[in-house]
Amino acid sequence: MKPNNNLLEIPNINSKDAKLNKLIYVVDDSIFNKDNYSKENFEHLCVCSGGTTSSCAKNGFTTLDLRKNYSKIHLDKESNLVTIGGGVIMGDLINHLQKYNRSFPIGLSKLPGAGYILTGGVSPLSRAYGLAIDNIESIKGFLGNGTFISLKKNQINSKKQLIWEAIKGAAPFFSIITEIELKTIKSNPIKVIEGFVNLNELSEIIKLSEEFPENISLQWIYAQKIYIYIFAEIKNDLEDKKTEKYLMLLDKFPALEKNFYENFNKINFFPKELNLYELNTNYHSEVISLLGEDLKNNIPSFIKCLNEIMKSKPNNSCYVASQQLGYKTKKLNHGSSFFVHRKSTWKPWIYASWKKNNLQEKEVALNWIYQSWNKLKSFYPNIHLAQLHNHLNSHEEELTLAFGNRINELKTLKNIFDPHGILPPL
Template sequence: MKNNNNLLEVPNINSRDAQIKNLIYKVDDNLFNSHYKLTSKSEYLCVCSGGTTSSCAKNGLITLDLRKEYNQIHLDKEKNLIKIGGGVIMKDLMNYLEKHNKTFPTGLSKLPGAGYILTGGISPMSRRYGLAIDNIASIKGYLGNGTFISLEQKSLNSAQKLIWEGLKGAAPFLAIITEISLKTFQSHPIQIIEGFVDENELSKIINMAEGFPENLSLQWIYAEKIYIYIFAEIKNDLDNKITKIYLKKLENFTSLKIKKYENYNQINFFPKELDLFELNKNNHSEVISLLGGDLKDDIQIFIKCMNEIIQDKPNNSCYVASQQLGGKTKDFEYKSSFFIHRASTWKPWIYASWKKDDLKEKEIVLKWMNESWGKLKIFFPKIHLAQIHNHLNSHEEEVDLSFGKRLSELKTLKNICDPESILPPL
């Protein structure tokens, strides 16, 4: 932690530079009574877990940093459940599981914290194991109204059921989560087929991926050049056999290389050469995440659209990338959580970045982000609310496109769980 109490040492640079009002570490009664009483209607409490988003610290607002007091990890080997504090980052979870030859469907980066899990959690392994929220067994925390909650998937009463569903996908608006219990999985060997491809190759690979079995998934990054990762878990002979068939098909893509790993925990996605997740201290950024189904016959038009978007990017560090869902993530009923877009196959995200003190460039870059979103909407009409943008004009539309038919239920839940809106507004 920096000495200056008004700054927060976090990976996200916007949040790191924010001049916060106060920093607190523990959830206690003071949080919900007059001690930290918010002074205006537009004030609310920012919650920080991994600190990878622009919403964990804001100018003039209080941040509750969960990393110090809620960082416990405990594995119950008999039940195959791991309990983690609300301030645990995925790197620590994976390192812990590694020692026990187990794994969890974490995302493409080890930096995010519990926010990854609570907002859905899309992993290269999700096609086989589901989203992170699909693997939550119990949750502890405090609703925005100060009520302590301890919910177990197996013993929910009817009053708790809606809150349970709400916490899976929309927790940031309803509660401060201090403990999550997660199902864990036996580790298996992984093969990654990766490398730079051209547009024509990308379209062929997307086409192939839309027919992938559930042990395979595709992730691509479209920056100056295009880089792809095909992820394959080899759990048994059948996986091995199927993966070999795809490897044969991929032999024609001469720039691709195969890398083998003992297990998922050991992989670091995205090569340094792309300079993507190097959190450049001189830049600020925003990310918007979209969701949509198979591209099928639209792959060529989509690639043309992507080409235009990348040609127009106003700052070198802007890019668009995507990960693949489907398989198990489509099996869950949309009512099981507030991640309702279960029919989705692709989650592209637009990364918009600008020189941090250049307000003119910020405006241009955010315009590019919104225009690119507009262009991609025909392919990916929904939103994955992995980043909260209540400081941007797009917030209302993002909330609407995330929660769709369940938005009115969520608003009711917000009124019950957080009536004074001490947590981020919907």
């Protein structure tokens, strides 16, 4: 174990500013020694795979940083399966795959690590290829009691089946995953229609998007203004013609521009003009991600609600954004993962930040998140637990809304495989 001098260089400013107890780089037996985790202090291990979550480091806690020793990437050119370490950053993954004209459905940011995959993994490509967890072929790692596990899809006995399902969506609560084998996809050209729109235009575009085929998806963000991305993968000339029929419907929105990209890897989402605060070192932040089905006839009432939320935001750092799921995410692996809300079409998230060390601003910003969440629950009743919030009052409700009827199974796994509570608590 190496003593920490506050040298954890990560994207999330909350965690970067934390004064750690210890910083560990290697998964070995000492991690699972219960003497290292004093119940009097309620300490557990924080795990950093990419460092985009506010839970990867906390004051007085120990962090396991997987990025240093678990960052290998290897593509098998015959099977097109890629094996990555638990500390691989998604941007590094697709950079490596691009050398071989392959890709993987990462999210809107290239900064997250393997935690993006293990908590579900929603991508603009998900409608065509499923969630990131749907593309897992095998895993290696350790359960919270120190037991080594190696599981391969289609080679799992009945005793290990529940562990395999829970790894896909709830891994951080009872395991440390050091290696993942993934299916990759052919790297295809991408058309993106993007630009600023107003609320009425957003309403029309959401309505159009709920009829999109699987190779087209909508992403939008409402910060100080509304910016949208309509993302279309082009596999062949026939699909290009079909896609154009849908994209032509967007010609009536004058501010939107069409851009053509050689592949997914070339796209950078969210332009600088939005002036987002994620990487502003003077601000701390939190984000809550929701899940819900088609809006259909509720689009006007949702737009009205969204407008009310944005009018009440406490500062310009706050925003609401959304990604589109559907098609393959609804069809794949029913019952075989802990991402239970397979009927979901939309994953919106609510983001707020505040000047660090300003407790009054923090309280106001968190209240805005919770008030906004309550307003959106009628449209998006469930949670995508991409961020762990055991340090917030909402943690228990988020768990229930994230795992639904599988929450008791997760608690059972936690009791059996993490009896000393080394990993994040339920």
